Amino acid sequence: MLPLPPDPTPVDPAPKQRVQDEIRHDIIFGSLQPGTRVTEAVLAAKYGVSRIPVREALRALEAEGFVESKPYAGSTVSEIPVDDADDLFSVREALEAATARRAARRAAAQFSAGEPSAEWWKARRSLADLLDVGDKAVAEGNLQSLPELNIRFHLGIADLSGSASLTALLRQISGKIEWLYATDVDNRGKQSWSEHRSIMAAIDAGNPAEAERLMAGHVHQSRVGYLDRFATP
Amino acid sequence: MLPLPPDPTPVDPAPKQRVQDEIRHDIIFGSLQPGTRVTEAVLAAKYGVSRIPVREALRALEAEGFVESKPYAGSTVSEIPVDDADDLFSVREALEAATARRAARRAAAQFSAGEPSAEWWKARRSLADLLDVGDKAVAEGNLQSLPELNIRFHLGIADLSGSASLTALLRQISGKIEWLYATDVDNRGKQSWSEHRSIMAAIDAGNPAEAERLMAGHVHQSRVGYLDRFATP
DNA sequence: TTCGGACGGCATGTATACAAAATACACCGT
DNA sequence: ACGGTGTATTTTGTATACATGCCGTCCGAA
Numbered sequence A, B: 001m002l003p004l005p006p007d008p009t010p011v012d013p014a015p016k017q018r019v020q021d022e023i024r025h026d027i028i029f030g031s032l033q034p035g036t037r038v039t040e041a042v043l044a045a046k047y048g049v050s051r052i053p054v055r056e057a058l059r060a061l062e063a064e065g066f067v068e069s070k071p072y073a074g075s076t077v078s079e080i081p082v083d084d085a086d087d088l089f090s091v092r093e094a095l096e097a098a099t100a101r102r103a104a105r106r107a108a109a110q111f112s113a114g115e116p117s118a119e120w121w122k123a124r125r126s127l128a129d130l131l132d133v134g135d136k137a138v139a140e141g142n143l144q145s146l147p148e149l150n151i152r153f154h155l156g157i158a159d160l161s162g163s164a165s166l167t168a169l170l171r172q173i174s175g176k177i178e179w180l181y182a183t184d185v186d187n188r189g190k191q192s193w194s195e196h197r198s199i200m201a202a203i204d205a206g207n208p209a210e211a212e213r214l215m216a217g218h219v220h221q222s223r224v225g226y227l228d229r230f231a232t233p
Numbered sequence C: 001t002t003c004g005g006a007c008g009g010c011a012t013g014t015a016t017a018c019a020a021a022a023t024a025c026a027c028c029g030t
Numbered sequence D: 001a002c003g004g005t006g007t008a009t010t011t012t013g014t015a016t017a018c019a020t021g022c023c024g025t026c027c028g029a030a
Helices: A015-028 A040-047 A051-064 A084-112 A118-140 A143-161 A164-204 A208-229 B015-028 B040-047 B051-064 B084-112 B118-140 B143-161 B164-204 B208-229
Strands: A067-070 A074-077 B067-070 B074-077
Touching: A015 A040, A015 A051, A015 A164, A040 A051, A051 A067, A051 A164, A051 B051, A051 B164, A084 A118, A084 A143, A084 A164, A084 A208, A084 B084, A084 B164, A118 A143, A118 A164, A143 A164, A164 A208, A164 B051, A164 B084, A164 B164, B015 B040, B015 B051, B015 B164, B040 B051, B051 B067, B051 B164, B084 B118, B084 B143, B084 B164, B084 B208, B118 B143, B118 B164, B143 B164, B164 B208
Parallel strands: none
Antiparallel strands: A067 A074, B067 B074
């Protein structure tokens, strides 16, 4: 008997994650404007799921700072204040400097202790592929895919650092980073992406100081470029 | 007719928050040891609520890094690696320096623009009370209440900063901060608490640079003290 | 006309019930 | 004896139903 495809209509394996990403995307790219009142029931109907996944997604987005909720009063899309960008960048600078430093230290440790572990290789390979994909995107000029690739790269570095705490923290602010990046991709996108390879090289070389320096500079450049463009004197 | 107390058995206004705090407390103070497998049903029975609030609490604690969950596989109490302390402190330094700076800037703005807003006064008053309560706790020698007071002070400063993003971020790592503080309260508790007043004074004076410097030094001292005590050479 | 309070609609918070998935274990085949 | 597979149990994920609290509106009195 032929094993027919058991999924005529492919069911969602994880509606929660999908809904969360969809809502965040809609906020970042303007489809859901700040101040909009979002109710669980409406979103549930919109994405074809029940209220529970929507609820979890809203909680996560609240932690990321994209929506605000008051008990029994509902949720609204947050105003994303441009003022916060500078502070966010300063935090991100410290955070990502730490992940890069640790990633380099861990890479050196992996190689000095015989063969690197399988999961390390997997993460490393994933990053290599990501760099290629990003380069191609830059070459082809479709910059709109860069924000997501960018955040995946930085999360990948955090993965390599082996620190669950730092990774979780970066994941928390990754949404905001994507938002900042999306607003400035036309200006800094190309150059910013090209810096990723040198960071990766420093990590591969097992040079913590250099990796930290490059990553700090990378983030700092983004910061300067952003503030230069959206200066609020 | 006398309005009798309508609550013979006081019902929880917000079980979710209570359960979340309870679980975190149990993890921080050792009642729930790392690696322990925690199931929603057991916790629900333990705290006398349904699975849903427990579920939400676990999600929040996962974001804070205290538990790890895999889809359909359950949750376990995270190993809290001491290695992360240094990185966490460096992030916290940047984060809280930003909150202090902004709080001072905002205080100056509030006073220069006539009368400060009501909510500003409320937050400011809350901090003043908190400082008194902490001083009394230090004088009476019951240091076990300091970790919670400490984190409430720092969150209060974040509130004064007026930045929802920074406040949310600090709230995310506040659990870890409380954990670090709890492990070192006997050593640095008294001196650490006394530094809070000078930070508050700099903010009241509307001096952003000084507030930032003091806060950064305050956190840095905690960091040095901690690493000195739990050095892993 | 305006201010105060109470009522009703409505959205969230929670509880219960059911479905999907992963792990653990026993059984079978080699 | 050992490895693999199939099943059974356990646990999470989701859906539905009900309770609780807030917001806006309407009514009434000053």
